[in-house]
Amino acid sequence: MRSIALHAALWWLLLLAGATFAPAGEAASVVIADLEFKPSTVTVRVGDTVTWINRDFVEHTATSRNGVFDVATPKTRPAHWRAQKVGDFSYYCRLHPNMTGVIRVTR
Amino acid sequence: MKIIAPIVAGFIFATNFSARAADTPTDPQIAHIAYTAGLVDIGYAEIALQRSKNKAVREFAMEMVKDHKAVNDKALALVKKLGVTPEDNATSQTIASQAATKRAELRRLSGPAFDRAYAENEVAYHSLVNAAVDTQLIPSASNGELKDLLKVGLKIFQGHQQHAEHMAERLSRKHAASKE
Numbered sequence A: 001m002r003s004i005a006l007h008a009a010l011w012w013l014l015l016l017a018g019a020t021f022a023p024a025g026e027a028a029s030v031v032i033a034d035l036e037f038k039p040s041t042v043t044v045r046v047g048d049t050v051t052w053i054n055r056d057f058v059e060h061t062a063t064s065r066n067g068v069f070d071v072a073t074p075k076t077r078p079a080h081w082r083a084q085k086v087g088d089f090s091y092y093c094r095l096h097p098n099m100t101g102v103i104r105v106t107r
Numbered sequence B: 001m002k003i004i005a006p007i008v009a010g011f012i013f014a015t016n017f018s019a020r021a022a023d024t025p026t027d028p029q030i031a032h033i034a035y036t037a038g039l040v041d042i043g044y045a046e047i048a049l050q051r052s053k054n055k056a057v058r059e060f061a062m063e064m065v066k067d068h069k070a071v072n073d074k075a076l077a078l079v080k081k082l083g084v085t086p087e088d089n090a091t092s093q094t095i096a097s098q099a100a101t102k103r104a105e106l107r108r109l110s111g112p113a114f115d116r117a118y119a120e121n122e123v124a125y126h127s128l129v130n131a132a133v134d135t136q137l138i139p140s141a142s143n144g145e146l147k148d149l150l151k152v153g154l155k156i157f158q159g160h161q162q163h164a165e166h167m168a169e170r171l172s173r174k175h176a177a178s179k180e
């Protein structure tokens, strides 16, 4: 009886860990380097997660022009956004608006 | 006509410090100019953080402090690694003295008038510095790593200029609306 409860608890832990550290359906990574989003356009499907990895020595944001997302992209850790509807989301950095990119979300 | 030339030259000298660096600056001078230009913008931001109550202006000022400090820290680490001592020069001195005048001007203002003056000065200052970095400092830099740092710095400062332009535009629209 105790070992079943323990197993269940472990499974829950694994599920939680999975949900936290490996977003399901992770599809696209954008690297930020020298004030550029690389690649500048990425295509993902609804439900996928976009990850930004900032390699610059200053902080940036990935901010959609239509207000759907505004993600801080610090130097210290990757930042994520999960695509929830179809469309082309053009985005920029609020701090350095000369940085631009597009997330294309398909079905 | 001959008399006008020195007056015009004097005007350019006073309003555009990049014109001062007619001779090619050396790497130690370039490092000093870039560092000084960064410190000056941090100085303006500190005044904004003391005087402004506007959220967008304060956020912009905090970003200026962070970004210019980050670039200056990189520059310091680089000159240390290269064994270069930044060298004071006429261009750095022109930047510093013009900034002192501007700081005094800003300190006489408060409220929305301060916010607009700060935003407009950020646009003007970044455009002046960016032109100097682009046309004088980058082409004159002989060390490759210094040149690369200036190039990344220029992109950061061009971003600041655009950000400042948006901020100045919004503040002046708000001002125009308040007078209607």
Ligand SMILES: [Cu+2]
Pocket (backbone or CB within 6 Å): A059, A060, A061, A093, A094, A095, A096, A097, A099, B159
């Ligand atoms: Cu940025």
